Amino acid sequence: MANKLTDMSKIRKVIKLYCGGNSKQFISSYLSLSRNTVKKYISLFESEGLSIECIENKSDSELEELFCSGKAAPVNVKLDALYCFFPQMERDLKKVGITVTHMWEKYIALHPDGLGSTQFRHHYKIWSKRVNSSMHMDHKSGDKMYIDYAGKTLSIIDTSTGEAKEVQFFVAILGASQYTYAEASMSQKKEDFVRSVENAMRFFGGVPAAIVPDNLKSAVTKSCRYEPEINETLQDLADHYETTILPARSYKPQDKALVENVIKILYTRVHAHLHGKEYYSIEDLNKAIATLMNSHNRRKLTARPYSRLDLFTEDEKQELRPLPNKHFEIRYQSFATVMQNGHVQLSEDKNYYSVPYQYIRKKVKLSYTSGTVEIYYKYNRIALHKRNYKQYVYTTTSEHLASTHRFVSQWSAERFIEWAEKIDSSVKEYIVHIIESRTHPEQAYKSCMGILGFEKKAGGERLIGACKRALDFEVYSFKAIQKILENNLETAPFEDRNQELPDHHNIRGKHYYN
Known part of the structure; x- marks a missing residue:
């Protein structure tokens, strides 16, 4: 009697581990059962269309009758057809508006004697966990791009000192297709971070509806469960590309599972191949990374007849919004007090720009890019100038100055x-x-x-x-x-x-x- 109880306990464990996404080989090794026995239990479980809840509720005698009577699986042919349907179903579900109900209706039209809707959903859940146990979220094409830095860094050789210099490894992945971009960057500072995010969108050739960063300091200045504060430079990038920043929620590992999983894969497919090789510039290192990433994106996904590149080109690329013509320019800020002559100094360049004379002695904010200088007073823009890099030069709009200043502004x-x-x-x-x-x-x-x-x-x-x-x-x-x-x-x-x-x-x- 004790042996039977032990067998029933192992059957429960086999089914529980299998529904948790573990492979038959792992279950066999973990429970010290032969692979054929494991396959038998799983085959009977699937053929009967059972659920894990159903197994837990059955008595030991009922399990013995079901699994030890030698009963053959009567619907294996149906299951084979069903499981062959799932890979394309997974792709179709990434399209906006497509639901599991729509896919069951499509399946039953192809197989009129197929399984009902409840069993259809049950087996799809089992299949999806088995082929990718880390994926628990449905991703729509063109919806989200996940970004993060790998924990393990890379290195380049400093030509002036001969020493190895640590560089960061940035990764971006599209949720639906899992199409991936990666590059090395000099740091995680906001300038390098924003440039890497832009490079990813340029690589994908389109803009996702949202960008999902982990709670990096480069991305989020203050974490909050409901309204995290986004770094102003990253928000400027999002505004330029007309997309949204959706930071991963704190203590919600499913928000980061996709990008963290691909980082683990890239440790094997990228880091391992770069180990022991010397690169003397960030450009050379990124060329090597691009070659390895091309192979990664072309490799077939687990238990699927298609690759990340196939999914991207066929399903997701057309769902991304068009890129703007101009690249994003990082915006910098400084503060200064308007001088008596109606000008304010941009301290970085050591030159001067005019503002309307009414703001003399007022404290203003200068917001500037490589091409323009904007001057704000209490959130209102009061002046716009083309940036001049010559030192000690006055850039003046005559309308800004009072009549007594206009003549002086023309001195040279x-x-x-x-x-x-x-x-x-x-x-x-x-x-x-x-x-x-x-x-x-x-x-x-x-x-x-x-x-x-x-x-x-x-x-x-x-x-x-x-x-x-x-x-x-x-x-x-x-x-x-x-x-x-x-x-x-x-x-x-x-x-x-x-x-x-x-x-x-x-x-x-x-x-x-x-």
Whole structure:
């Protein structure tokens, strides 16, 4: 009697392990049963159309009668036809609007004497667990792209030091087809992360309805079960590609099962092949990864007559939304206070951009890409400029400035030199010296403005004479010209004017050395 009880216990364990997705070979080894015995129990279980709940509810005597009476399986032919139907059914279920009920109706139309709807669903559940025990979610074509970094990193050789440098391994997978993209990147920082996500979509040739990252710091700034905070740069990417970010839910392993499973596979199909080989640039490493990934995507899926590439090209590619023409540009931010002259400094480039004069002394946000600079005040954009990389340059929109500032905004070295040249070559020479004597040209603009203004105040001839005398003494300042004109030194004999110039220990004049 004890042996019979033991046999019935093992039958229950066989069926439970089988319904849990374990292989017949594993069950045989784990329970110390012959493979033929395991096959017999499973065949009888399937042929009778039983469920695990039904087995648990049967008494030992009922199980003995069912499994030990030598009863043959009467519906094996039906099951064979059913299980041959499942691979295509799995593909069709990934299409929007297709349900298991639709597929049963299609099956029963092909096999009028086939199994009923309840048994149909039961056997499909068993089949799907057996062929892919890690997959418990239905994925619609074009719906989600799952992304993550592998725990194990790769490396490249630093050509300057000869040392191995660790690099990250990024993976993206489309839910329905399991078509996979992978690349090496220098870090998991948001710039590298966002660029890898974009590269994945460009590789797939389309945009999924949603991107599902794990709760990486590069993707999620603050985890929350209901409304996690998305990294602003990643959100900008999603806006550019018109998709949605759906972070994997904390403590919900099924959300990450797909990408984690493919990472485990890639450890064997990618990492193992790269081990022991040396790569001297991220580009060379990614070329090797691309070759291995091509083989991975072309390999037939377990217990299925098709590959990931087949599923992608035939079922999922057309469901992805078109890519935008322009690539995404990463946006950076900084804060500054608007200066009195109506401009704000972009500290990274050390240059200046105008804003409407009403915002003078206000604190504003600069949001900039490689091509544009946007300036915001309290979430409202108040200025937009083309980015200029030259240092100490003012980029100005005249409408931004008050009338008193508009004239000043037009100051430039070229303007003052041209103005001086129209008066006389000696005035031009003096203005050039003024500009060149300052650390930055803009420091000289007020001096230039004051000196050239003497043309109206004192007359052109007197200004020319004053500039010639100042050039003679090699003294370059507004005050020097002002002193000469105030004391009428522009026409005085040389020997009389030496004591009249502004007190300066270097003022001797070029005639002193003759």
